[in-house]
Amino acid sequence: MDKALFESLLRWGDSPLVLSQQLAAWCGHGPALEEDLALTNVALDLLGQARLWLTLAGEVEGAGRDEDRLAYLRDAPQFRNVLLVERPNGHYGDTIARQFLFDAWHYFLLERLAGSADPRVAAIAAKSLKEAAYHVRRSSDMLIRLGDGTAHSHALMQASLEALWPYTGELFVDDEVDRELDARGVGCRPESLREPWLAHVRAVCAQATLALPDEQAAFRPAHRGGRQGRHTERLGYLLAEMQHLQRAYPGASW
Amino acid sequence: MSSNEWPLWEVFIRSQHGLAHKHVGSLHAPDAEMAINHARDVYTRRNEGLSIWVVRAADIVASSPADKDALFEPANSKVYRHPTFFPMPDAVKHM
Numbered sequence: 001m002d003k004a005l006f007e008s009l010l011r012w013g014d015s016p017l018v019l020s021q022q023l024a025a026w027c028g029h030g031p032a033l034e035e036d037l038a039l040t041n042v043a044l045d046l047l048g049q050a051r052l053w054l055t056l057a058g059e060v061e062g063a064g065r066d067e068d069r070l071a072y073l074r075d076a077p078q079f080r081n082v083l084l085v086e087r088p089n090g091h092y093g094d095t096i097a098r099q100f101l102f103d104a105w106h107y108f109l110l111e112r113l114a115g116s117a118d119p120r121v122a123a124i125a126a127k128s129l130k131e132a133a134y135h136v137r138r139s140s141d142m143l144i145r146l147g148d149g150t151a152h153s154h155a156l157m158q159a160s161l162e163a164l165w166p167y168t169g170e171l172f173v174d175d176e177v178d179r180e181l182d183a184r185g186v187g188c189r190p191e192s193l194r195e196p197w198l199a200h201v202r203a204v205c206a207q208a209t210l211a212l213p214d215e216q217a218a219f220r221p222a223h224r225g226g227r228q229g230r231h232t233e234r235l236g237y238l239l240a241e242m243q244h245l246q247r248a249y250p251g252a253s254w
Numbered sequence: 255m256s257s258n259e260w261p262l263w264e265v266f267i268r269s270q271h272g273l274a275h276k277h278v279g280s281l282h283a284p285d286a287e288m289a290i291n292h293a294r295d296v297y298t299r300r301n302e303g304l305s306i307w308v309v310r311a312a313d314i315v316a317s318s319p320a321d322k323d324a325l326f327e328p329a330n331s332k333v334y335r336h337p338t339f340f341p342m343p344d345a346v347k348h349m
Contacts, residue, residue, distance in 0.1 A: 032260070034281050038295035138291060145288075 004180045005118070006060045007080065008187050010070070011177075011227050012113070013053030014081035017071055018235070019102060020046035021242045022089055031092050038138065042099070045131040052124045072246035076235045083226040084167040086234045090160070093146050093153065097160035100143045103136040104200045105171045108193045117185035140204045147208025154209065161205070162213050169218035170226060171197070262311040263289040265296075267303040275307050283308075 023043035030036025054067035084102055089095045110132050113125035147157040172194040174182075181187030198215075205212050225231070245252060260282035266275035278297050283289035289308040298306070317325060329335065 032282060034283065034292040034296055037299075038292065041295050041299060134294075141287065141291065145284075 001062055002060055004177045004184075005186060006057055007177045008181050009053050009057035009060060009121075010078075010080040012109075013050045013057060013070075014079050015085050015102070016046035016106070017050035017054070018079070018081045018238060019085040019099075020044070020050060021238055022085065023095070023099075025089055026095065035092075039095075042135055042138070045128075045135065049124070049128040049131065052127070056120055056124065068246070072243045076231050076239055077229045079231060079235060079239070080227050080229060081231075081235075082167070082170050083223060083232055084164065084171065086226070086232050086238065087164055087167060088234065091156065093156045094160045094163070096139060096142045096146060097157060097164055099135070100139040100204070101164055101168055101201070103132065103139045104204075105168075105193060105197050107132040107136045108196045108200075109188070109190075112188040112193065116187065121186060136200075140200075143204055143210075144208040147205070147210040157208065158210055161210055165213040165218055166220060166223040167218075169220070170224035173219075173224060175228065260284045263293075263308045264311050264314060265289075265293045266307040266309070267293075267297055268305040268307075269303055270301075275305065278302075280311060 020043045023039055023046070026036065027040045027043075028036065030039055050071070051067050054070045058065045058067060058070055084098065087094075087098055107129070110125045110129040114122055114129055116122040116125065143157065146153045148154070149157075172190045174189045174191050178187060178189050182189045202212055261284075262280055263283055264280050265278050267278045268275045281289065281292050281296055283292045286308060290306055293306045293308055297303070
């Protein structure tokens with residue numbers, strides 16, 4: 001089995017999967033019908049992308065696990081999502097700030113993967129990139145509106161941004177798996193995404209009149225490990241809800 | 255809340271094969287840009303469109319239902335305005 005590719009496919013698939021599950025919790029609770037639908041559209045996009053990545057992961061692993069078994073029958077330590085997507089939904093501003101930070105990173109990641117030497121990886125990334133382009137446009141627009149809105153919304157957005165900021169460093173830390181796939185031209189080094197990401201985040205925050213938190217505050221070791229399977233406590237609760245049906249009724253399908 | 259509510263926008267979508275934009279519904283949004291985004295999210299989820307127009311509902315000037323008779327009744331008795339009295343050559347299809 002191609003271990004590095006399998007690991008990376010889980011990383012690329014698990015973050016959208018967990019974030020999709022989080023966003024789905026807003027269904028029926030959005031601040032306006034239009035926002036509710038928009039957010040659940042994003043959740044569905046991310047679920048579709050996760051499905052493609054995990055299907056391929058199952059094929060690469062060659063152990064007979066399909067995307068459903070990977071999504072619904074792994075425990076938290078086997079998940080490879082970044083910690084950022086485990087942060088709670090909070091209020092709508094928290095969700096938008098998390099989405100903004102994630103979407104910008106996700107867009108640049110998919111853009112790089114669309115040029116992968118592995119045609120299967122390139123195809124999934126190219127398909128997902130079109131959706132991510134809309135996601136980043138939407139969450140950037142919302143961040144600007146809430147940041148540069150009323151004094152109250154500005155204060156809330158600034159606080160959201162600062163609370164989430166420590167979890168952004170992890171998005172840009174390379175490890176052995178990343179370096180191997182980068183050398184093979186299949187994946188990319190997360191570190192290489194930091195510059196375009198920061199440029200976008202800086203520009204949008206400036207427009208939103210939000211102060212960018214200290215860059216170094218994003219790189220404390222305590223706030224990373226998701227991509228290696230070390231998660232925050234919240235992931236367990238998230239998975240308990242997400243996996244309940246499949247665990248209670250094994251093999252249940254539509 | 256009512257005074258803070260987002261204004262209403264009417265949404266028009268041009269479909270894949272359609273020539274003209276067609277009214278599909280309405281939504282609330284604080285401004286034009288967000289109205290377009292919302293229209294995309296609410297009304298094009300099933301691959302319905304290639305182009306979106308939004309217009310503030312308040313900017314639409316409508317005829318009054320009370321004027322119905324004066325505006326439309328006179329056309330009722332003028333069947334000759336319909337081009338159904340011209341024999342069409344068989345060779346002409348799809349008219």
